[in-house]
Amino acid sequence: MQQNRQSGISSASSAGPGLFLRFTLTFEEAREAFLLIIDRRSPVSRRIMSFVLLAAALVCVCLYGLHPYGLQFALTALFFALFSYLVSAAPALRAGRAARTVAKRTGVYELTLCEEGYLILPGGETLLLDGDARSRAYETDRLFAIRPDRFHTVCLPKRSIPESEHSLVRTILKTNIRAFHDRRGVTYR
Numbered sequence: 001m002q003q004n005r006q007s008g009i010s011s012a013s014s015a016g017p018g019l020f021l022r023f024t025l026t027f028e029e030a031r032e033a034f035l036l037i038i039d040r041r042s043p044v045s046r047r048i049m050s051f052v053l054l055a056a057a058l059v060c061v062c063l064y065g066l067h068p069y070g071l072q073f074a075l076t077a078l079f080f081a082l083f084s085y086l087v088s089a090a091p092a093l094r095a096g097r098a099a100r101t102v103a104k105r106t107g108v109y110e111l112t113l114c115e116e117g118y119l120i121l122p123g124g125e126t127l128l129l130d131g132d133a134r135s136r137a138y139e140t141d142r143l144f145a146i147r148p149d150r151f152h153t154v155c156l157p158k159r160s161i162p163e164s165e166h167s168l169v170r171t172i173l174k175t176n177i178r179a180f181h182d183r184r185g186v187t188y189r
Contacts, residue, residue: 018114019168023160025109031099033145033155036138038098039091042186046088053084111154113169117176119146119154127152129176136179140186144169146177 039046057080064073112120119127129135131149138145144156161169174180 018112018120019161019165020112021156021160022108022110023157024107025102025155025157027099027103029143029155029157030102031095032140033143033153034095034098035091036140036145036183037147037153038094040136042183050084050088053080053087057081057084113156113172115172117172119148129173130178133178135177136181137173137177138181138183139170140183144173146173148177
């Protein structure tokens, strides 16, 4: 495998041209990638859903106030409040837990993103970008998050990709993955 160290491009004799990447992941990058993959909704839609569930809880509390023997209204209000919490907080908690696991494995990651639609992992293992029916990719201001199948999540920090190659990565992902979501300009917390 020959590498052009200036542009980050590598070409393998059997794999075809691709983009060779070597990078480390920070906790924040891993958390953002896992949050994108775990919860496919945008932060705005998540807030709207949480607000609607809290409004339903408030209606149930008012109904309980009007009819104090209607215990079902109080229980329903508690369920709506719980679901509101789960909609807003559960994805962030799961993403944080997964990111802590990745952050503990501090190391340098190496992979090659090939134009034909697959990743070459260390050891020569290939991973198809269009691995199953739920494959998807996200682009944010800081990274590309790729979910080729239900077993793998790949985070490509943009700081490890030359600025001139961002459009190539975007084109490869749009061409070879089932769903590509452009979330640039959206902050994830």
